[in-house]
Amino acid sequence: xxxxxxxxxxxxxxxxxxxxxxxxxxxxxxxxxxxxxxxxxxxxxxxxxxxxxxxxxxxxxxxxxxxxxxxxxxxxxxxxxxxxxxxxxxxxxxxxxxxxxxxxxxxxxxxxxxxxxxxxxxxxxxxxxxxxxxxxxxxxxxxxxxxxxxxxxxxxxxxxxxxxxxxxxxxxxxxxxxxxxxxx
Numbered sequence: 001x002x003x004x005x006x007x008x009x010x011x012x013x014x015x016x017x018x019x020x021x022x023x024x025x026x027x028x029x030x031x032x033x034x035x036x037x038x039x040x041x042x043x044x045x046x047x048x049x050x051x052x053x054x055x056x057x058x059x060x061x062x063x064x065x066x067x068x069x070x071x072x073x074x075x076x077x078x079x080x081x082x083x084x085x086x087x088x089x090x091x092x093x094x095x096x097x098x099x100x101x102x103x104x105x106x107x108x109x110x111x112x113x114x115x116x117x118x119x120x121x122x123x124x125x126x127x128x129x130x131x132x133x134x135x136x137x138x139x140x141x142x143x144x145x146x147x148x149x150x151x152x153x154x155x156x157x158x159x160x161x162x163x164x165x166x167x168x169x170x171x172x173x174x175x176x177x178x179x180x181x182x183x184x
């Protein structure tokens with residue numbers, strides 16, 4: 001009888017930790033590679049404000065893939081054919097924007113960087129060289145997060161994980177006290 005109680009405590013504790021662990025590590029702060037069942041690209045990956053990028057998606061079973069970002073208007077890619085998008089002229093130089101590709105609800109993302117300022121010649125033409133600038137805060141659509149693993153947790157997930165852990169620990173204490181009472 002004693003071994004059944006100990007096994008029950010061990011099983012409850014293992015189950016509680018196994019169920020709580022995925023909740024605690026569900027968001028890794030963006031360090032997981034962006035793996036999807038379809039392929040997608042943005043070319044070039046660095047573009048000047050007001051420039052044009054080519055968007056491409058391959059391997060999607062749906063004939064329509066949607067590409068969107070805070071730096072350009074949403075674009076629809078039909079039957080695997082590439083499309084172009086014009087980057088907003090007011091995009092912040094040096095900022096990185098997230099581009100999202102949506103294939104039947106499955107989403108993949110990549111980063112598009114806005115090139116630094118151009119230095120003009122004073123004649124009204126922009127024929128100077130591009131100089132990199134430090135990243136600045138863009139006005140919209142930037143990929144951001146809390147860092148670490150806390151970015152995706154909400155109150156419900158935290159409460160559920162806490163309840164599982166508290167239940168497992170409470171059950172263990174109860175059974176251990178009951179065991180001590182049986183031996184006395």
